[in-house]
Amino acid sequence: MKISQLFKDTDKTVFSFEVFPPKKDSPIESVYSKLEEICSLKPDFISVTYGAGGTVGHSRTAEIASKIKNDFGVESVAHLTCVNSTKSDIDANLDDFVQCGIENILALRGDYVSGVEPKKEFVYASDLCSYIKKKGDFDIAGACYPEVHIEAKDEVEDVLNLKNKVEAGAEHLISQLFFDNSVFYRFLERTKIAGINVPIEAGIMPVTNKKQIERMVSMCGASLPAKFSKIMQKYEDKPEALRDAGIAYAVEQIVDLIANGVDGIHLYTMNNPYVARKITAAIANLL
Ligand code: FAD
Numbered sequence: 001m002k003i004s005q006l007f008k009d010t011d012k013t014v015f016s017f018e019v020f021p022p023k024k025d026s027p028i029e030s031v032y033s034k035l036e037e038i039c040s041l042k043p044d045f046i047s048v049t050y051g052a053g054g055t056v057g058h059s060r061t062a063e064i065a066s067k068i069k070n071d072f073g074v075e076s077v078a079h080l081t082c083v084n085s086t087k088s089d090i091d092a093n094l095d096d097f098v099q100c101g102i103e104n105i106l107a108l109r110g111d112y113v114s115g116v117e118p119k120k121e122f123v124y125a126s127d128l129c130s131y132i133k134k135k136g137d138f139d140i141a142g143a144c145y146p147e148v149h150i151e152a153k154d155e156v157e158d159v160l161n162l163k164n165k166v167e168a169g170a171e172h173l174i175s176q177l178f179f180d181n182s183v184f185y186r187f188l189e190r191t192k193i194a195g196i197n198v199p200i201e202a203g204i205m206p207v208t209n210k211k212q213i214e215r216m217v218s219m220c221g222a223s224l225p226a227k228f229s230k231i232m233q234k235y236e237d238k239p240e241a242l243r244d245a246g247i248a249y250a251v252e253q254i255v256d257l258i259a260n261g262v263d264g265i266h267l268y269t270m271n272n273p274y275v276a277r278k279i280t281a282a283i284a285n286l287l
Contacts, residue, residue, distance in 0.1 A: 001075050002139035003045055003104045004171035007199040007263065010044075013287045014201065014264030015280075016077075016174075017041075019068075019271050020049040021060035028060060032067065037273035039072035041280045045104070047077035047141075047174070047266070052084070052111050059093060066100035077141060078102050080132075081110025082122035089119075090128070094135055106141045106174065107132055124161070129169035142170030144200065146178045146187035150221050159194045172198050174266045177205035177216065179249075180225045181256050188262075201264035202257050206250035206275050208243040210236045247275060251282045258286050 007014060017038060022031045039046065048065045065076040078097055082090060097105065109125040112118060122128050129140050142165045145158060152158035162173070173196075178184055184202055191200065207213045213232060217224065224232075231249060235242040254265050265283075269276040 001103070003075070003077060003141060004139050004199075006044055006075070007172060013258050013262060014044045014199070015283070015287055016201065016264060016266045017043045017046045017269045017276060018049065018203075018266060019046055019064070019269055021051075021064045024060075028063060031064070031271060034271050034273050035064070035068060036072055038269060038271070038276050039068060039074045041273075041276055043074060043267075043280070044264075045075040045077055047079060047106055050079040050081050050108070050110075052081060052113055059096070062093070062096045062100050062102065065097075065102050070101060075104070076102060077104040077106050079106040079108060080128070081108045082125070082128040082131075083110045083118045084113060084116055086119050086121050087131070090122070090131065091135070094132065094138070097138070098136065103137070104139045104141065105132060106143065107170065108143055124165070125170075126161070126165040126168040129165055133169035139171060140169045141172045141174055142166070143176065144173040144187075144191075145176045146184045147176070147222060155190060159190045159196070162191070163194045163196050166196050166198055170198065172263075173200045175201060175203040176220050176222070177203045177268060178222055179228045179253070180223065181253055181260075183223070184257070184262075185260065199263035201266040202262050203266045203268060204250050204253055204257075205268040205270075206279060207232075207246040208270070208272065208275055209239065210242065212270065243275070247278050247282075250279055254279070254283050255286060258283070 046068050048061050050061045061078050065078040068074050068076040107125050107128040132138050148155045148158045231245045235245050
């Protein structure tokens with residue numbers, strides 16, 4: 001099913017997950033039992049990340065997205081980055097997606113990898129959106145940044161670039177993680193002013209260990225509200241308490257987002273079935 005259709009067909013808050021493929025040196029089957037458990041929670045769809053370096057043809061992303069859809073019965077979205085790919089690399093990936101029955105793509109620019117010269121055939125995600133749109137019958141999603149993309153000059157430039165990406169074919173948007181809902185609400189106001197009218201999902205990352213939060217925040221620049229930092233400080237050396245507090249914080253964010261009528265919640269599960277299960281159970285009656 002196309003994800004844009006899912007948003008049209010439902011008046012409930014869409015609830016989706018993100019998972020990632022195993023590292024190249026681990027067998028692909030190593031994540032299957034976790035994925036099966038995560039799929040048994042029946043989210044509306046699951047998106048599968050794509051390695052920053054770019055892959056030609058059969059990627060683990062395609063394989064995992066196919067497994068989720070065809071064996072575990074949950075609609076999937078394959079992420080695809082373009083900055084380190086040529087058009088023929090992208091064509092090979094698109095052919096592969098068709099073979100695997102994948103209809104939905106999260107079209108991304110991707111990050112520059114140090115020591116890897118970008119291929120320059122695609123400069124922005126919007127270039128990839130228009131390319132995919134011409135190439136086949138795919139449903140395209142795009143990424144967005146409530147706290148403004150790290151390279152953008154300011155929030156006005158960023159939202160205008162986002163509008164350009166929607167005009168190039170992105171039919172729904174998934175946000176970067178954030179820990180302060182008021183940041184997301186201000187972002188939604190900017191998108192409205194800019195005339196962006198596609199569904200926007202809020203990206204929620206339940207923080208369950210200290211390393212994870214430090215890594216994510218340094219990579220994506222998410223700001224940490226004082227309330228959140230207090231929790232991290234109090235429980236940083238008590239792994240189970242930190243996990244439970246992280247889950248409780250994410251649930252509180254989600255309840256507030258649903259009450260404020262957001263289009264969808266995209267949960268960064270980090271391939272953790274326990275966390276996904278706890279959060280799904282806590283909000284099951286609220287969607
Ligand atoms: P773009 O939309 O191209 O934006 C990048 C920057 O360029 C922004 O600052 C934007 O304002 C600017 N810009 C856009 N268009 C123009 C223009 N025409 N002129 C001037 N400036 C412009 N990375 C991975 O490697 N694999 C993944 O699987 C992955 N999944 C992700 C999922 C989500 C939900 C999110 C939010 C991010 C994900 N990323 C992933 C990270 C992403 O690749 C990086 O954040 C990357 O830096 C930007 O990608 P983008 O698609 O948002 O880029």
